[in-house]
Amino acid sequence: MQSSQKNYMNPYLAGFLLGMVLLASFMISGRGLGASGAARNVAVSAVISAMPEYAEQSTFYGRFLNGENPMASWLVLLGIGMILGAFLSGALSNRLRLKTDHGPRISTRVRLLFATAGGLLFGLGAQFGRGCTSGSALSGMAVLSTGGMLTMMAIFGTGYLIAYFFRKLWT
């Protein structure tokens, strides 16, 4: 049934539309897009409700104990919207199916292992970077923030520097 999948959108058109969504986000709320922020807020509220004492003693989680519900935030609703939007798009283009993407030279197990490790690093790095590829790099580039551009260059620069050593994963 692979053939019934619709083609992906022209990348420049997709980029233009993504830029418009980003611009709309700035014009409506004054801030850009983000994805890791939603994950962080979900993680924080999970810790706060599951381990309140641990959260109270922690400098990191303590910052969120200001009476505001981290789940009822711009970032989390943005994340929920992403889920809906991606599902809608996947359904309309007939791309909803369970599978694992991996390079020809590795097994699914290796791929899943590296995916988890990569997720861990991204979760950690996005805290230092004060945002991920969308919140720091893309939104930061749109407002021409030095920090955002630095993070962007560090992400892609590191990627290119180390790509050779991980080539077996993808090619």
Add this chain to the structure above:
Amino acid sequence: MAPLIPHGIINPELTLFFALIVGIGFGYVLEQAGFSSAKKLAGVFYGYDFVVLRVFFTAGITAMTGLLFFNYLGWVDMTMVFINPTFLYSAITGGVIMGFGFIMGGYCPGTSIVAAVTGKIDAMLFIIGMFAGIFLFGHFYDLFEPLYNSHFLGNIFVYDSLGMSRSWFALILVITALLAFAITQLIEDKINKTSPEKIRTRPSYVLPAMLLIVSMIVFLFLPAERKSRPGERAPDVLLAEIHDEKTYVSTHRVIHEIKNGHNNLVLIDVRDKAEYDRFTLPGAVSIRPDAIPDRQWRPLFKKDQRDKVFFGNGNSKAVMAYLAASRAGYERIYLMDGGLNAMFGELFADEHIPDTTAYDLQNRSTARFLNSARQFFLEGGVAAKQEEEKPRIQAPEESEVIPVIGGC
């Protein structure tokens, strides 16, 4: 005037609703672009698929160009837009760690959400890993904190850091992006051994690229940045207003209003707060000239249908306040001619009261008016009125400006 929510144009209670709408657009476009496939995403590092670079760079320059022009036109207040703060070493460290995460995991947080929704099992594990990373950061936060918060350089802009103008930097960024698009296309074709027919039938991007470059060059040569917003009055109109006697309200009219306890004027004391606290006219509200355009006073100027009268000790500060209010598009605004000095001069200095014995109706009525006013002011009428009327206009509560926090 955007941003709409921080400016109160869209009800802040709808914030979450709009977050959902923007999120739907975000997720939809990412999925349509093909960002739900780790293989496609990782292609940017190996040259077989540069879709990430194309979508990412196009989105970045689209939003940047939009913000530049909207800012120039005065449609967006960039002081209310979140500029990612620069913590030098933390930004670089985070980027390096994320670079490793990208190569190993094949996703970034946004794309992993999109991919997991469409059924990619590797993306679901990536998300689980991401939570582990966040918990790790939270647990060892005290250890990371010195690096995390070190070298804070402020919410600085990259063109300032490089010492060039914003419009030049924007032009260079756009040209860099266009060159990157062209070069990576060549690399991609070479690596994938794309057939010549396929290359020939590809759409041409020369026109949009030219349009973009031309618009950036236009931006470079635009005259000095326009600071006025839609609805603001032009400087020459303001100048004419200041010379127009209709702009002025006489001290007599103000005295008359106060004496008779009318409530037709909003008196605005533009002197320093200390002077205001020592003495002011009954019912006057204190607003310094530089605070006139503040959001908190908007309801007073926009919704209150009474005439607003600025007064200071003389005319100069009141003129400043008048200009600020007029430029902000406020109407029914006036100046008390001569300020408090003129008012008290008339009330308390003898020579200003015309001779009542002279047979001149005009003078006689003026004199009668001033004498009674003087009596009223000297015999505690004002103090009594001040007691009862002080709360006529309360300074509004510091209106909450929604702080724009935390990027991604």
